[in-house]
Amino acid sequence: MPKASSRLDLFRFVPFRLNRLAAEVSAALSGEYQARYGLDIPEWRVLATLGFRNDACSAQYIAHCTRTHKSTISRAVTALMTRQLVERVENKDDRREFRLRMTRKGKALYEQLIPRLLRKESEIMSCLSTHEQKDFARLLGKIETSLDLVQTSHEADETEAY
Amino acid sequence: MPKASSRLDLFRFVPFRLNRLAAEVSAALSGEYQARYGLDIPEWRVLATLGFRNDACSAQYIAHCTRTHKSTISRAVTALMTRQLVERVENKDDRREFRLRMTRKGKALYEQLIPRLLRKESEIMSCLSTHEQKDFARLLGKIETSLDLVQTSHEADETEAY
DNA sequence: CTAAGATAGTCGCATCTGCAACTATCTAAA
DNA sequence: TTTAGATAGTTGCAGATGCGACTATCTTAG
Numbered sequence: 001m002p003k004a005s006s007r008l009d010l011f012r013f014v015p016f017r018l019n020r021l022a023a024e025v026s027a028a029l030s031g032e033y034q035a036r037y038g039l040d041i042p043e044w045r046v047l048a049t050l051g052f053r054n055d056a057c058s059a060q061y062i063a064h065c066t067r068t069h070k071s072t073i074s075r076a077v078t079a080l081m082t083r084q085l086v087e088r089v090e091n092k093d094d095r096r097e098f099r100l101r102m103t104r105k106g107k108a109l110y111e112q113l114i115p116r117l118l119r120k121e122s123e124i125m126s127c128l129s130t131h132e133q134k135d136f137a138r139l140l141g142k143i144e145t146s147l148d149l150v151q152t153s154h155e156a157d158e159t160e161a162y
Numbered sequence: 163m164p165k166a167s168s169r170l171d172l173f174r175f176v177p178f179r180l181n182r183l184a185a186e187v188s189a190a191l192s193g194e195y196q197a198r199y200g201l202d203i204p205e206w207r208v209l210a211t212l213g214f215r216n217d218a219c220s221a222q223y224i225a226h227c228t229r230t231h232k233s234t235i236s237r238a239v240t241a242l243m244t245r246q247l248v249e250r251v252e253n254k255d256d257r258r259e260f261r262l263r264m265t266r267k268g269k270a271l272y273e274q275l276i277p278r279l280l281r282k283e284s285e286i287m288s289c290l291s292t293h294e295q296k297d298f299a300r301l302l303g304k305i306e307t308s309l310d311l312v313q314t315s316h317e318a319d320e321t322e323a324y
Numbered sequence: 325c326t327a328a329g330a331t332a333g334t335c336g337c338a339t340c341t342g343c344a345a346c347t348a349t350c351t352a353a354a
Numbered sequence: 355t356t357t358a359g360a361t362a363g364t365t366g367c368a369g370a371t372g373c374g375a376c377t378a379t380c381t382t383a384g
Contacts, residue, residue: 006273006277006280007213007214007276008213008214008276008279009214010207010214010227011312012299013210013279013283014187014283014286014287015184015187015191016210016228017302017306018180018187018302019184019187019188019203020228020229020306020311021305021306021311022180022181022184022185023184024311025176025177025180025309026181028309040369041181042370042371045172045178049172051169052171058332058333060332065172067186068371069372069373070332070333070334071371071372071373072370072372073333074332074333074335075334075370075371078334094331094332094379094380095378096333096378096379096380097331097333114169115168117175118168118170121175121177124176124308125176127305127307128301128305132304135301136176136305137174137176139290139294139297139298140176140183142294143286143289144182144183145289146286147183147187149183149186150173202340204340204341220362220363222362231341231343232364233341233344233363233364233365234341234342235363236364237365256349256350256361256362257348257362258348258350258361258362258363259361260362260363
């Protein structure tokens, strides 16, 4: 019996579709944070993390929970400090690390940026009904969990412990 | 009335989740095509396109339908030709372009690789039930359509026309 | 206390990839 | 036919980013 020749339709192949979709969505959003505010993705991730946790945290923590390499975060923090959007203070309890927080200027930018990004996200997702959006988020969540991508609050506490 | 302070939870923000998930899934697959066969993503996309369309096609066509920059495809094709996995022939009707196709060696590699990649995809998606997998694909498709990411067969014909 | 190993952050290096300029070729319009 | 503009593909360049080495600091075991 001859071996059936395998074929793979790239357009039905989930890894390819995720890559392409992620790239396209990022491009759609970059107009907001990049063109308008001169931020790249790692810089935006730093601000987003600092803004959500209304609290100073370390570069390492941001790297962990955004799954971004620490050198990338390091460079993003440097750039943000140069622009005086973020500042850091020594941690007396562990002098290896710094506590990062947004400056007043950084917070102002953040407050301007967030509604724009949320609006863009809504636009992109508006092709799905409310129910479908919830479903999509739920399914994404299941895949994330199975790939161990989900940062539990417990892990966050551990990383944050000092 | 004071303006409500906006916050954005990165872990619920779909663009971030898509980026992270796509990166993780790519990393999971790279063991198959990269570590085992020394292919990078653009090279794999070229092979996938040539393999699915059992037919010679141009670099430009591959760039269009995989949404990859033509310079990236050009370099991938060069690398694949060096390894004798792909060959190209002049198109007499349009001497600007070349018709690309896999060599026997390229097809052999492709035939080995496909089942591995499909198995990996299945593994990753196995955290969803069959019904959920279909649902996920359907929702992805709706988003892709609304972002105009879907290559219709009509467009394919147009691009392919010569 | 000391030594070995872990961790935070920085930086040089190599790689990847998008942009834009360039050549060659084709198409269409005057 | 000539010329302007479009298209296929290549390549130099620059920016982004992952890796690994490095320093400084902390932790833990003996």
